[in-house]
Amino acid sequence: MTALIIDGKEIAKRKKLEISLEVEKLKESGITPGLAVVLVGDNQASKTYVRSKQMTCKELGMHSVLIEYTESVAEGELLRKIAELNEDDSIHGILVQLPLPKHIREMAVIEAISPEKDVDGFHPVNIGRMMIGQEAFLSCTPFGILVMLKESGVALEGKHVVVVGRSNIVGKPVGQLLLNENATVTYCHSKTKELVKHTQSADIIIAAVGRTGFITKEHVKPGAVVIDVGINRNEEGKLCGDVSYEEVKDVAGHITPVPGGVGPMTITMLMYNTLKSARNALNKLQRTNN
Numbered sequence: 001m002t003a004l005i006i007d008g009k010e011i012a013k014r015k016k017l018e019i020s021l022e023v024e025k026l027k028e029s030g031i032t033p034g035l036a037v038v039l040v041g042d043n044q045a046s047k048t049y050v051r052s053k054q055m056t057c058k059e060l061g062m063h064s065v066l067i068e069y070t071e072s073v074a075e076g077e078l079l080r081k082i083a084e085l086n087e088d089d090s091i092h093g094i095l096v097q098l099p100l101p102k103h104i105r106e107m108a109v110i111e112a113i114s115p116e117k118d119v120d121g122f123h124p125v126n127i128g129r130m131m132i133g134q135e136a137f138l139s140c141t142p143f144g145i146l147v148m149l150k151e152s153g154v155a156l157e158g159k160h161v162v163v164v165g166r167s168n169i170v171g172k173p174v175g176q177l178l179l180n181e182n183a184t185v186t187y188c189h190s191k192t193k194e195l196v197k198h199t200q201s202a203d204i205i206i207a208a209v210g211r212t213g214f215i216t217k218e219h220v221k222p223g224a225v226v227i228d229v230g231i232n233r234n235e236e237g238k239l240c241g242d243v244s245y246e247e248v249k250d251v252a253g254h255i256t257p258v259p260g261g262v263g264p265m266t267i268t269m270l271m272y273n274t275l276k277s278a279r280n281a282l283n284k285l286q287r288t289n290n
């Protein structure tokens, strides 16, 4: 048996087409969705992602600005720029590319972004709202995973989801989102004992560890759905996931590839959130004009 490949790139393409049509409509009402991306330092990977976000904005007819700082920028300067972007009516989404240099408190920066423009869904207000099932910006990677599962016809209700990884930007929110879909969720992390026992009982495994090929066929129950969030570079500089794809694909029922899986969905949901924020801005404008 060989797993069905969940083609993130293809699903992303369909979603992007839908978004671009909505962008066109919004433009007729006089609003062009705008995304501001803040990049600090010259981390090569960060530069690549940021470029890809800018290109996608362009592709979908959105406005985008890139604000670059050198590695040594003061936290205060970054916070002032964010305050300015919060007030800028041409900007509906603000994204500060992570990680940030050590002298900058990541949480202070995230909290400076207005929750209404937090299209990453990293602000505690959005995380909290999502947790209690209120309307919120959903973190792009978890949101992208949810859309991929739905588009692939994977049922979630009553399914055992095992999330390996508990970071604030991937592991925790993805588990919460799937809990909201009535899955039964287990979180595993570096202190988890007998990891294989947990993952072996999973109907769906979400691998967000950051280690090349960490999930092997021994971790996977036959027929399980395996979502690979990992974006790692191996010794040769090749892009690798957290899943040993070649062996796991013979055991899993569904699997996502790297590249071409979760990554393209993350960027697409960022565009979706920016569109949504622009729509919210238009609604607010119309309310105050009435």
Ligand SMILES: NC(=O)C1=CN([C@@H]2O[C@H](COP(=O)(O)OP(=O)(O)OC[C@H]3O[C@@H](n4cnc5c(N)ncnc54)[C@H](OP(=O)(O)O)[C@@H]3O)[C@@H](O)[C@H]2O)C=CC1
Pocket (backbone or CB within 6 Å): 141, 164, 165, 166, 167, 168, 169, 170, 171, 188, 189, 190, 191, 192, 195, 208, 209, 210, 211, 229, 230, 231, 232, 262, 263, 266
């Ligand atoms: N495709 C995409 O769009 C995105 C991809 N990524 C990628 O996803 C991966 C994870 O990212 P991120 O969540 O930010 O990473 P973090 O490094 O923040 O978190 C890694 C998590 O894995 C856990 N972990 C580490 N070692 C083990 C182990 N031996 N057994 C079990 N759990 C372990 C850690 O546990 P503990 O908490 O105990 O330390 C931690 O919770 C990376 O490869 C990253 O590049 C990230 C964001 C978006």
Ligand SMILES: Nc1nc(=O)c2c([nH]1)NC[C@@H]1CN(c3ccc(C(=O)N[C@@H](CCC(=O)O)C(=O)O)cc3)C=[N+]21
Pocket (backbone or CB within 6 Å): 048, 049, 052, 095, 096, 097, 098, 099, 120, 140, 231, 239, 258, 259, 260, 261, 262, 263, 264, 266, 267
């Ligand atoms: N504020 C913030 N928001 C983020 O969403 C954010 C971040 N910081 N910091 C870094 C991580 C990582 N991340 C990725 C997004 C897309 C791909 C992606 O499109 N990957 C392609 C391949 C890209 C390549 O070839 O290098 C793929 O998987 O097919 C990967 C990784 C977003 N992140």
Ligand SMILES: [Mg+2]
Pocket (backbone or CB within 6 Å): 100, 101, 102, 103, 104, 105, 106
């Ligand atoms: Mg830091």
